[in-house]
Amino acid sequence: MESVSEGREAFRAIYDREFDYVWHSLRRLGIPARDLPDVTHDVFLKLHKSLPTYDASRPFRPWLFGVLFRVASDHQHLGRNAREILDDMPIDIRDMSAGPEQRAGESEEWRIVDRALEAMDLPHRVVLVMHDFSGHSAHDVARELSIPLKTVYSRLRTARARFVLTAHQVQLRGGAA
Amino acid sequence: MSPLLRSLVDADNQRPGPSSDDRTRVYATLGVSLGLIPAGAVVAAHAASAATATQLTATAAAASGGTSTVATAVGAASAVGRLALFIKAPLMTVGVGAVLGAALTAYVVKSPAARSTATAARKAVAASVLATRTAPAAPVTAPVALPLAEAAAPAERPAAPAERPIAMRTTPVHHERVAVATEAPPLAGEQHADDVVRADGALTAEQALLDPARAALARGDGRDALAHLELHERRFPGGALAQEREAMTIRALGLVGDRSLARARASTFRARYPDSLLWPMIQATLATLATHDAALSARP
Numbered sequence: 001m002e003s004v005s006e007g008r009e010a011f012r013a014i015y016d017r018e019f020d021y022v023w024h025s026l027r028r029l030g031i032p033a034r035d036l037p038d039v040t041h042d043v044f045l046k047l048h049k050s051l052p053t054y055d056a057s058r059p060f061r062p063w064l065f066g067v068l069f070r071v072a073s074d075h076q077h078l079g080r081n082a083r084e085i086l087d088d089m090p091i092d093i094r095d096m097s098a099g100p101e102q103r104a105g106e107s108e109e110w111r112i113v114d115r116a117l118e119a120m121d122l123p124h125r126v127v128l129v130m131h132d133f134s135g136h137s138a139h140d141v142a143r144e145l146s147i148p149l150k151t152v153y154s155r156l157r158t159a160r161a162r163f164v165l166t167a168h169q170v171q172l173r174g175g176a177a
Numbered sequence: 178m179s180p181l182l183r184s185l186v187d188a189d190n191q192r193p194g195p196s197s198d199d200r201t202r203v204y205a206t207l208g209v210s211l212g213l214i215p216a217g218a219v220v221a222a223h224a225a226s227a228a229t230a231t232q233l234t235a236t237a238a239a240a241s242g243g244t245s246t247v248a249t250a251v252g253a254a255s256a257v258g259r260l261a262l263f264i265k266a267p268l269m270t271v272g273v274g275a276v277l278g279a280a281l282t283a284y285v286v287k288s289p290a291a292r293s294t295a296t297a298a299r300k301a302v303a304a305s306v307l308a309t310r311t312a313p314a315a316p317v318t319a320p321v322a323l324p325l326a327e328a329a330a331p332a333e334r335p336a337a338p339a340e341r342p343i344a345m346r347t348t349p350v351h352h353e354r355v356a357v358a359t360e361a362p363p364l365a366g367e368q369h370a371d372d373v374v375r376a377d378g379a380l381t382a383e384q385a386l387l388d389p390a391r392a393a394l395a396r397g398d399g400r401d402a403l404a405h406l407e408l409h410e411r412r413f414p415g416g417a418l419a420q421e422r423e424a425m426t427i428r429a430l431g432l433v434g435d436r437s438l439a440r441a442r443a444s445t446f447r448a449r450y451p452d453s454l455l456w457p458m459i460q461a462t463l464a465t466l467a468t469h470d471a472a473l474s475a476r477p
Binding site for chain 2: 015019020023024028035036037038040041042044045048075107109110112113116132133160163164167168
């Protein structure tokens with residue numbers, strides 16, 4: 001049986017090692033900056049519950065990505081619902097919920113990345129983020145997102161094309177996105 | 178991969194990550210969510226004694242062991258006075274880590290029965306937070322009023338002092354992740370005593386404004402509740418108890434019959450705190466409003 005201190009150290013080690021990874025992955029999936037602490041929290045909570053089901057023969061990070069993707073999807077779903085409700089509200093109330101834009105101090109390239117990622121739907125976005133940004137293999141992407149390998153490749157092709165197209169457009173417009 | 182995509186991915190990888198403050202706060206909040214750290218204990222951490230790390234481990238170990246896990250963990254979570262002493266702010270990363278580690282062990286390594294610990298402990302947390310807030314510097318020997326904890330584990334603790342519990346039973350809200358996120362004192366570097374006192378003072382002041390509002394709600398006086406709640410909103414718009422205030426405001430608005438504003442604020446609340454633990458309570462308020470609407474429209 002694992003000792004208390006081993007369990008403690010294990011979770012702490014995972015947290016320390018993966019915190020930045022979770023944070024950046026969520027950001028790339030479209031979680032707004034103001035919600036990143038909350039959603040990161042939810043991911044580790046979920047991770048905590050899901051760890052017993054983790055198959056240690058699989059690489060950890062792709063599996064973790066699967067966990068955080070499911071949490072992020074839930075969050076975005078909720079976000080959309082909330083926005084639909086908010087659309088019916090007087091402007092002043094709507095504004096109360098709008099956080100400050102987190103653009104200040106960010107480089108032009110980061111802004112382009114954000115715009116290009118925003119321009120695609122979640123199924124394409126997640127494949128691009130997982131494969132090209134996080135560097136996971138197509139096989140890992142397929143397994144952790146539970147989609148066929150062929151689908152991974154076709155989504156990746158489409159996602160890359162869209163990403164580059166939007167990036168060019170944003171560059172050409174010189175920031176007037 | 179196209180060169181443009183490659184260079185943008187590289188640029189994105191250079192982006193600054195979360196601050197160490199983010200890291201620490203999320204970890205502390207996680208401990209609260211898992212039910213092993215009362216949020217109030219984190220806030221009231223100034224009373225800490227550095228010699229207690231081993232005690233903490235002992236308490237945590239007790240929480241994770243044996244078949245009486247649920248009762249023990251509730252006891253551990255509810256022993257706010259002691260935990261408040263354990264988690265010294267400068268050592269918070271270490272202290273919280275120790276508690277959370279035990280939570281993990283109880284939660285992941287141990288049996289499914291142990292997992293219900295977290296649920297039971299969460300109930301205790303809601304109560305203990307309030308208790309701690311009103312007596313943030315509670316000495317280690319002081320009895321801590323924990324009516325909800327006792328409801329969760331009736332056989333566990335002796336009767337608590339009567340003054341607070343009565344007020345707390347009328348408490349219309351629970352909160353677990355509230356205090357840590359906004360009120361946890363800064364952790365990087367040296368923790369100055371006066372910083373903590375300030376944080377504590379603010380929390381006590383917030384609580385002092387919300388207490389009469391809570392009492393007013395309990396006796397069905399929405400107007401009086403709103404007066405106190407508005408005061409809180411003016412003084413602490415983003416305070417540690419903002420979620421609690423919003424939930425109470427929605428209820429108060431319902432009581433005074435301003436149902437459309439109540440709904441609007443509920444929607445704003447939902448958007449701002451999408452996974453708030455107070456949401457089910459607000460939903461209950463909204464359901465009551467819907468009943469009123471139905472009654473009105475049924476009138477001849």
